[in-house]
């Protein structure tokens with residue numbers, strides 16, 4: 001299985017489909033509010049996994065109900081919910097996918113294609129059930145369930161092995177020991193302009209706004225882009241930093257994610273000033 005997954009990650013032939021599809025999606029999903037909503041920016045949590053749980057949960061429920069005599073209506077309802085929710089689940093996943101790197105996109109492409117096949121089985125299953133042919137609907141449902149599980153396996157590989165859309169900043173927090181760490185003399189900090197510092201080996205971004213100082217992790221939670229090299233932008237009167245890699249934007253005062261593809265806030269450390277030295281501690 002490991003070899004199969006490695007070969008899939010290295011299957012450069014898939015780029016002939018993946019690259020134009022990525023460009024097409026980016027062209028279609030142009031409005032930023034739409035991309036942000038599909039990334040889960042307003043929720044502060046990636047949207048696709050939550051939707052996928054609903055869709056896959058509906059299909060799983062249908063498969064269990066199909067094993068119980070007299071549950072045809074309930075099983076048909078579950079299949080209907082799964083089919084109805086799948087377009088939005090797929091759209092949110094495709095929006096995330098368009099921001100991934102090549103190896104991740106190859107696995108994601110097969111994940112997407114497998115799910116499309118599964119939806120085909122379930123749509124046919126739903127049609128059969130609604131026409132009264134529950135036996136055929138059940139068989140098609142079981143076929144779809146097999147495919148959807150294979151697709152879910154690839155989705156798990158994308159997240160857990162390849163780190164796609166996982167908050168990369170979270171692991172950096174574990175590299176900071178508990179306790180207060182000096183990060184900068186407050187008099188040396190410019191107003192309204194973030195500066196890069198480090199706590200041990202963990203880079204942080206220090207931002208002074210009047211008497212208020214915030215300390216964010218410097219590596220972007222999306223794919224570890226260097227926020228210290230990002231430009232400062234103003235959004236509704238708040239200073240924010242824009243990641244130079246894929247354009248995620250975080251509010252400097254509190255790390256709130258303002259624009260994706262990052263779907264989570266950037267971690268912010270607690271701060272205090274002691275003898276004119278800014279110190280930071282774990283949140």
Ligand code: FES
Pocket residue numbers: 220221222223224225243244245246247248260261262
């Ligand atoms: S690394 Fe992708 S937006 Fe920052």
